[in-house]
Structures are given as C-alpha cells and as structure tokens.
Amino acid sequence: MRTQLADEFGLEFPIFAFSHCRDVVAAVSRAGGMGVLGALYFTPEELEMELKWIDDHVDGRPYGVDLVMPAKVELPEGVDASNLEQSLEEMIPQANRDFVEKVLAEHGVPPLPEDAPRSHHLLGWTDATARPQLDVALEHSPALLVNALGPPPADVVETAHARGIKVAALASSPRHAEKHRANGVDIVVAQGTEAGGHTGEISSIVLWPQVIEAVAPAPVLAAGGIAHGSQIAAALAMGAQGVWTGSIWLTVAESDMTPLVVEKLLEADSTRTVRSRVMTGKPARHLRSAWTDAWERPDSPGFLPMPLQFMLVSDAYSRISRAQNRELASMPVGQVVGMMNSVRPVRDVIMQLVEEYVEASERLQRLNG
Numbered sequence: 001m002r003t004q005l006a007d008e009f010g011l012e013f014p015i016f017a018f019s020h021c022r023d024v025v026a027a028v029s030r031a032g033g034m035g036v037l038g039a040l041y042f043t044p045e046e047l048e049m050e051l052k053w054i055d056d057h058v059d060g061r062p063y064g065v066d067l068v069m070p071a072k073v074e075l076p077e078g079v080d081a082s083n084l085e086q087s088l089e090e091m092i093p094q095a096n097r098d099f100v101e102k103v104l105a106e107h108g109v110p111p112l113p114e115d116a117p118r119s120h121h122l123l124g125w126t127d128a129t130a131r132p133q134l135d136v137a138l139e140h141s142p143a144l145l146v147n148a149l150g151p152p153p154a155d156v157v158e159t160a161h162a163r164g165i166k167v168a169a170l171a172s173s174p175r176h177a178e179k180h181r182a183n184g185v186d187i188v189v190a191q192g193t194e195a196g197g198h199t200g201e202i203s204s205i206v207l208w209p210q211v212i213e214a215v216a217p218a219p220v221l222a223a224g225g226i227a228h229g230s231q232i233a234a235a236l237a238m239g240a241q242g243v244w245t246g247s248i249w250l251t252v253a254e255s256d257m258t259p260l261v262v263e264k265l266l267e268a269d270s271t272r273t274v275r276s277r278v279m280t281g282k283p284a285r286h287l288r289s290a291w292t293d294a295w296e297r298p299d300s301p302g303f304l305p306m307p308l309q310f311m312l313v314s315d316a317y318s319r320i321s322r323a324q325n326r327e328l329a330s331m332p333v334g335q336v337v338g339m340m341n342s343v344r345p346v347r348d349v350i351m352q353l354v355e356e357y358v359e360a361s362e363r364l365q366r367l368n369g
C-alpha cells in the first residue's frame with residue numbers, strides 16, 4: 001500500500017483520518033496513518049490545548065490540522081465587523097428562532113440550565129474566526145494543513161509552505177480541484193457525495209478519476225464512502241495516492257461520541273442519511289432523524305446562510321444531546337454508516353482495512369494471472 005505521498009510523509013499506510021476527537025487523531029497517527037484534527041469547534045485557547053495533547057501523544061508521528069476557511073462566506077450586508085457575533089445574532093429572524101423552539105417543545109426537550117457551559121455560536125468558518133485558529137496551528141508542528149470549503153487564501157498557503165507544511169483542500173468537482181491547484185494547494189481531497197459532512201453532488205466512483213486526471217500529476221486523496229480495504233484498492237487502482245476517511249472514526253473505541261449517538265450510528269443502514277442545510281446552511285450529509293425531517297415540513301422557515309444557520313441551531317444541538325433525545329439526535333455522517341456495525345479500537349480498524357486491501361489486490365493479481 002506504499003505510495004509516493006505516504007513515503008513523503010513517512011506514513012506506513014496512505015490512510016488519512018479526519019476527526020474532531022484528539023484521541024482518534026493520535027491513535028490513527030500512531031497506527032501508521034495520518035490523523036487530522038478538525039479545528040472548527042475549538043476556540044484558539046482550546047485548540048492550543050488539543051494540539052499540545054496531540055504533540056505529546058503521537059510518538060513523533062505526523063498529523064494534520066483541518067480548518068474551515070470558506071473562500072466565499074459573504075457576511076450579510078450591514079454586519080458590524082467589530083462586533084461580529086452580536087451583529088450576526090441580531091440578523092436571525094424571530095420566526096426561525098420560534099421554529100427551533102417549536103420542534104424542541106414537540107419532543108419535550110428542556111432549555112439549557114443556567115449554569116450549562118455556553119456553546120460557541122460563531123465557529124471558525126469566517127476569515128476573522130479561522131485566522132486565530134490558523135495562528136495556533138502554525139505554532140505547533142502539523143505535517144499537513146487542510147481546508148474544508150474552497151481553496152485556502154493564498155497567504156495561508158505561502159505561510160504553510162514557508163514552514164514546510166503541505167496544504168490540502170477538499171474538492172467535490174474537477175473544477176474545484178483545478179481551482180485549488182491554481183491557488184497553490186499541494187494535495188486535493190476528492191470527496192464524493194456519499195461522504196459525511198459538507199458534500200457536493202457527484203458520487204465517489206465518478207468523481208475520483210475525473211479529479212485525478214484534472215490535476216495530474218498532483219496527488220489526490222480519495223474520499224467519501226470508504227469503510228473497506230477493497231475500496232482503498234479501487235481508489236489506488238484509479239491513481240489516488242491515498243484515502244481520506246471521516247465517518248468510520250465516529251464509532252471507534254477512542255471516539256468521544258455519546259453512547260446514544262454511537263448506538264444510532266451502529267443501527268443505521270446506508271439509506272438513513274440525508275443531505276441537508278440544517279446544521280450549517282450549506283448542504284451536508286447527516287444521519288436522518290426527526291430533527292432533519294422537521295426542517296423539510298411545510299411549516300419550516302427554510303435555512304439561513306452560513307454562518308447564521310449554525311448560530312441559530314447550535315444551542316438546539318446542545319439541548320438535544322443533553323436531553324439524550326433519541327428521535328431528534330442527529331450527526332453528520334456518510335452513507336458508510338451502514339458499514340459501521342461494531343465498536344473497535346482505531347488500530348484494529350486500520351489493520352482490517354490493510355488486510356482487506358491486500359485480499360482485494362491479490363484477487364486482481366489472480367485475474368491477471
């Protein structure tokens with residue numbers, strides 16, 4: 001399973017794993033892949049703690065940091081940049097707030113107690129909020145900096161390169177991939193629509209070869225729908241230099257998901273996901289639940305643009321989680337949810353992927369026999 005890119009990073013296996021959970025990130029890197037920490041939900045101070053912990057727990061193995069610096073979040077007109085969060089909060093229509101309360105009341109979800117820790121409403125997906133995260137990331141020693149929505153700003157690529165850090169970005173079409181390359185991105189993550197989180201519309205098996213051809217000879221990581229080693233063999237056969245995975249790490253033993261969410265993920269089959277704007281205002285794939293269904297009803301007010309939609313629903317997610325409400329609980333996850341059927345340690349998952357990859361490769365060799 002050795003590829004040039006894996007060799008450049010000093011990886012045993014070209015398996016990249018996105019996770020918001022530091023334990024998963026460090027465990028993947030220690031097992032020979034590359035863990036990549038999703039920085040989105042952390043304040044700069046929290047991110048500093050997470051990265052320090054990772055530095056102390058990867059045994060010198062490489063890891064990455066993923067930021068969400070959208071090329072285009074046009075802040076709504078009239079927003080006061082000096083008082084960004086409050087100014088944005090004031091732009092959320094009361095009708096949308098009322099709808100959130102209505103759905104929660106229908107399911108008996110109580111308000112947050114007074115002393116509950118306040119969740120962050122404005123995450124690192126505006127330039128103003130992602131830059132401080134970037135500064136923290138650069139004080140550590142990630143081998144890879146990844147950007148989720150669109151090409152990272154040119155100066156970010158330059159700064160990363162000056163420090164010997166490679167830059168990757170997610171693409172859901174060949175056109176996105178070419179744009180990334182034009183902006184100096186080293187590695188393109190070609191992510192099919194079946195992926196968990198923000199996704200485009202093209203399925204992996206159709207997207208991967210198009211992106212590989214569009215940016216050749218630049219390295220491409222294949223993403224979206226990977227939960228079995230034979231899929232890794234397919235991706236490498238198409239010319240990918242590795243795979244980028246997300247959903248499968250939600251149900252590993254090291255994951256910080258609540259037992260209720262893990263149970264729902266283990267139960268779900270591959271038809272139980274939906275692509276919806278419910279969480280962030282941009283289309284993302286989630287586990288379908290009464291919460292995602294409610295937003296499709298005739299009385300739904302529709303979705304607000306990023307970043308307002310998350311600011312609107314952020315407390316609702318905390319309340320649903322706190323109440324452990326089974327019907328409403330949802331989570332970004334891809335169609336591979338149907339292949340996530342047991343809780344195992346990260347190392348076992350990696351080793352099984354490698355075994356399955358070897359079996360698939362041998363099968364092909366026999367055909368060529």
Ligand SMILES: Cc1cc2nc3c(=O)[nH]c(=O)nc-3n(C[C@H](O)[C@H](O)[C@H](O)COP(=O)(O)O)c2cc1C
Pocket residue numbers: 018038039040066067068146147148149170191194195196197198223224225226244245246247248331332333334335336
């Ligand atoms: C719970 C969850 C949250 C995600 N959040 C982000 C994110 O903040 N930034 C990002 O680049 N990708 C994010 N993704 C997408 C992953 O990086 C990855 O591309 C995707 O999970 C791959 O497809 P798969 O889920 O089929 O493995 C997220 C995915 C999941 C499942």
